[in-house]
Amino acid sequence: MQSIEFKRAPRGSLAEFIGLSIDRSSDVPIFRQIYLGLREAIIGGRLKAESRLMSTRALADELNVSRNSVTQAYEQLTTEGYIYGRSGSGTFVADVSIDLLQPTTGRSVEHTPTPPDDLSELGKIAERWWPSLPLGGRQPFNPGVCSLDANSLQSLRRLGQRHLLTLGESHAFYSHPQGLPQLREQIAIYLRAARAVRCDADNIIVVSGAQQAVDLALRVLVDKGDHVWLEDPCYSTTRAAVESVGGRIFPVPVDSEGIDVGFGIANCKTARLSFVTPSHQYPLGVTLSLTRRLELLRWARENNAWVIEDDFDSEIRYEGRPLASLQGLDEASRVIYIGTFSKMLMPGLRVGFAVVPKRLMPAILAARFLADRQPPMFQQLVMADFLAEGHLSSHLSRMRRIYRQARDQVIEIFHQHLNEHIEIVPTLQGTQLFAHLRDKHIDDVEFCRRAASSGVALKAVSPMCIERNDIHGLLLAFAGFSETEITLGISRLARLFLSTERISSSA
Numbered sequence: 001m002q003s004i005e006f007k008r009a010p011r012g013s014l015a016e017f018i019g020l021s022i023d024r025s026s027d028v029p030i031f032r033q034i035y036l037g038l039r040e041a042i043i044g045g046r047l048k049a050e051s052r053l054m055s056t057r058a059l060a061d062e063l064n065v066s067r068n069s070v071t072q073a074y075e076q077l078t079t080e081g082y083i084y085g086r087s088g089s090g091t092f093v094a095d096v097s098i099d100l101l102q103p104t105t106g107r108s109v110e111h112t113p114t115p116p117d118d119l120s121e122l123g124k125i126a127e128r129w130w131p132s133l134p135l136g137g138r139q140p141f142n143p144g145v146c147s148l149d150a151n152s153l154q155s156l157r158r159l160g161q162r163h164l165l166t167l168g169e170s171h172a173f174y175s176h177p178q179g180l181p182q183l184r185e186q187i188a189i190y191l192r193a194a195r196a197v198r199c200d201a202d203n204i205i206v207v208s209g210a211q212q213a214v215d216l217a218l219r220v221l222v223d224k225g226d227h228v229w230l231e232d233p234c235y236s237t238t239r240a241a242v243e244s245v246g247g248r249i250f251p252v253p254v255d256s257e258g259i260d261v262g263f264g265i266a267n268c269k270t271a272r273l274s275f276v277t278p279s280h281q282y283p284l285g286v287t288l289s290l291t292r293r294l295e296l297l298r299w300a301r302e303n304n305a306w307v308i309e310d311d312f313d314s315e316i317r318y319e320g321r322p323l324a325s326l327q328g329l330d331e332a333s334r335v336i337y338i339g340t341f342s343k344m345l346m347p348g349l350r351v352g353f354a355v356v357p358k359r360l361m362p363a364i365l366a367a368r369f370l371a372d373r374q375p376p377m378f379q380q381l382v383m384a385d386f387l388a389e390g391h392l393s394s395h396l397s398r399m400r401r402i403y404r405q406a407r408d409q410v411i412e413i414f415h416q417h418l419n420e421h422i423e424i425v426p427t428l429q430g431t432q433l434f435a436h437l438r439d440k441h442i443d444d445v446e447f448c449r450r451a452a453s454s455g456v457a458l459k460a461v462s463p464m465c466i467e468r469n470d471i472h473g474l475l476l477a478f479a480g481f482s483e484t485e486i487t488l489g490i491s492r493l494a495r496l497f498l499s500t501e502r503i504s505s506s507a
Contacts, residue, residue, distance in 0.1 A: 013062050014054055018046050022063055030065050031072035038073065042082050042093055049095040053083065122244055129240040140489030142457030143432050145480035146346050147402050152395040156345075156382060163381045177369045178361075179206025179353075180380045186387035187353050195311065196328035197337055199355045205364060206353055206375045210310060213338040213354040214241050214275070216371070220363040221273055221306055222247045229274035231259050233464035233471060235282050238275055238310075247272075251466035254281055258288030261295040269299075273306045278326045279314035283461055283475045285427045285434050293326050300334040307335045313430035315344050315396055318404045320428075333357040341383065343431065344396060351379050403431055403479055406486075410478040413490055421497045422474065431479035434461065437472060442500060444472045450500075454492045 015021065020037030022030055041047045053059075056074055060067040074091060077083045085091050119127060178184070184201040191197035191204075207213045222228060224246030230238060232251035242249055250268040253260050259276055274296065278288035288296075300307050309326045317323075327337040340352035356364050368374075386392060410433065411424055422435040437444060444460035451458050459475040478486070 014059065015063055020063075022065060029069075031069040031076075034059075034063070034065070034070055034073035035076045038077060039080075039082055042077075042096060047093050049093055051093045052089070053091045053093065055090065122246060125243045126240070129236075129243070139452070139455055139457035140481050140485045141476035141478070143459060143475065143477040145477060146343065146431070147399065147406075147480045148346065149395055149398055149402070151398065152345065152391060155386060155389070155391045159382045159385045160378075162385070163378060167378070175374050175377055177205075177365050177374045179204070179375050180377075180384060183380045183384035183387070184353075186384055190387060190392065191325075191337075191339070191355065195314065195339075196324035197355055198328055198330070199337075203356055203358050203361060204353055205356055205361070205368065206351065206380060207368070208350045208372070208375065209342055209347075209352040210312075210338050210340045211237060211241070212371070213336075213352060214238065214308065214310070215244075216364050216367045217306075217308055217336050217338075217354070217356075218242060218245045218247065218273075219367050220360065223272075226272035227268050227270065229259070229264050229268065229271050229276075230466065231276060231281060232466045232468050233283060233461060234275070234277075234466070236464060239466070242275070249466060251468070253468055254284055254286065256286055258286055258292055259296070261292045261299060265295075265299055269303060271303075271305060273308065274300070275308045275310065276326070277310045277312045279323050280312050280427075280430045282310075282312050283432075283434055283459070283464055284471075285425060285430060285432075287323060288326070293329060297326070297330055297332070297334065301332040305334065309335050309337045311337060311339045313343060313432075314339075316400060316403055316431055317429035318400060318407070327355060333359070336360070344392065344399070349379060349383075351375070351383050406478045406481070407431075407433070409483065410476070410486055413486060417490055417494055418497065432475055432477040435474045435476060437474065440472070442472075444474060447496070447500065448474065451493065451496055454496060456489045456492050456496075 015037075018037060018041035020034065020041070022033055024030070026033065028036075038047070038053075047053075053074075054062070056067050056070040060070045063070070074083065078085065078091075082094055082096060083091055084094050181201055183206055184204040187204050187206075188199050188201050191199055205213075205216075207216070218228075218241055222242070222245050226247050227250045228242045228247040229252045230242065230249050231254050233254065239249060250264070250271055252264040252268075252274075258278060258281055259274075264271065264274070276288065276296070278293060280287065296307060299305065307326070307330075311325060314323065314325075325337060327335040334357070336357070337355040338352070339354075341349055342352065354364075407427070411426070414422065414424055414435075421438055423438060424433050424435045427433060437447070444462050448458045448460040460472070461475055462469075462472040465471055481489075
């Protein structure tokens with residue numbers, strides 16, 4: 001094919017012709033700006049196939065940039081097939097099938113919504129849950145915030161610096177999906193002493209948090225259509241996780257003794273699995289009684305069922321020793337125990353763990369490998385040393401004092417200013433409080449929506465209910481907020497209650 005020599009625009013340069021300009025204040029390297037400009041011109045058809053481009057020297061002079069920048073851009077375009085060199089003749093635009101391409105500016109492009117039929121059945125379930133999943137934030141009373149202890153931060157930074165020095169050595173290869181042996185050994189030592197968990201390093205897997213552990217367990221244990229007991233009410237992401245693997249949720253009501261195991265047995269005895277938060281039920285805060293713990297374990301043993309124990313908030317107990325784990329009572333190895341350092345230290349650390357019956361470990365490890373292969377090496381090294389040097393126990397001791405003071409402070413201030421509107425349920429552990437709305441006509445969902453608009457992050461409890469409609473109230477966290485933030489949040493809530501009363505009286 002005869003080449004067509006590229007001709008510049010009649011009264012301008014190549015850069016002007018294709019709309020290429022160099023922004024020297026941009027974080028985007030100059031060579032990449034040139035590359036993007038030329039690529040867009042080729043894809044958009046402004047530079048035709050077989051057109052000859054300027055030499056790198058000429059274009060560099062025109063743009064007032066180094067020749068090396070233009071050379072790098074040309075090399076990248078050549079590698080990707082947009083241009084090619086012809087010996088003795090110069091550089092030419094390749095014959096790109098532009099009907100298969102779309103112009104791009106490097107910015108995200110709005111596309112039409114994905115048609116429902118483009119998603120799998122489970123994909124549709126996941127998409128439906130997305131708007132209601134918690135995404136975090138730091139507004140007053142928002143769960144998921146923690147207090148940052150100066151001593152522990154100093155230790156973590158020191159350990160982090162230590163392992164940064166060996167970053168190349170420790171990250172130059174893949175590691176085992178189960179997690180580093182030294183971290184698993186330290187977790188086992190901690191769990192045996194603090195939670196009476198039956199474990200050793202071999203039946204512990206390191207995960208990125210409790211949510212990943214739940215997902216892995218459900219994927220290897222639950223088939224589509226299997227019934228799963230869930231506490232009613234419960235954490236919304238647990239419901240989403242069960243539905244996302246095709247499980248059928250069977251809600252089991254929670255009372256003052258925790259999940260009503262007898263109700264579950266009487267109405268859905270053949271369930272495949274039960275998910276429980278026995279130490280500190282989410283969101284009501286009750287503890288599963290010993291009688292029901294034994295009843296739950298007997299049900300699992302006799303029906304070849306499984307129990308996932310999420311040991312939520314167990315470490316932060318203000319009176320007496322933390323209650324022993326459900327898993328520690330399990331003689332038949334039917335319990336998967338899940339914990340995380342998110343509440344103990346900080347959510348952003350993303351290090352959790354699961355204690356898995358050894359006969360399930362190969363399947364769990366394979367599922368983990370397929371999901372994200374392995375835990376991050378750096379965090380594991382830091383946490384292993386943090387535990388080995390004894391920092392966790394002293395950290396938890398300090399946090400219990402800090403959180404107890406914050407809990408008492410929140411309860412006192414709420415009692416002084418909002419007692420006529422809400423009734424806080426006292427708790428002996430954890431970093432959040434459940435509060436009943438005294439006015440049963442107030443919609444907790446709408447109230448929380450209005451609170452969020454005022455800069456206060458509460459959680460409505462009624463959406464956490466699956467079938468029952470007798471619970472509506474608020475869940476508020478007190479960890480990580482200063483007295484000023486707490487007072488400001490309560491002041492905003494007081495104004496919100498006042499405006500709610502005015503709306504109700506005028507209706």
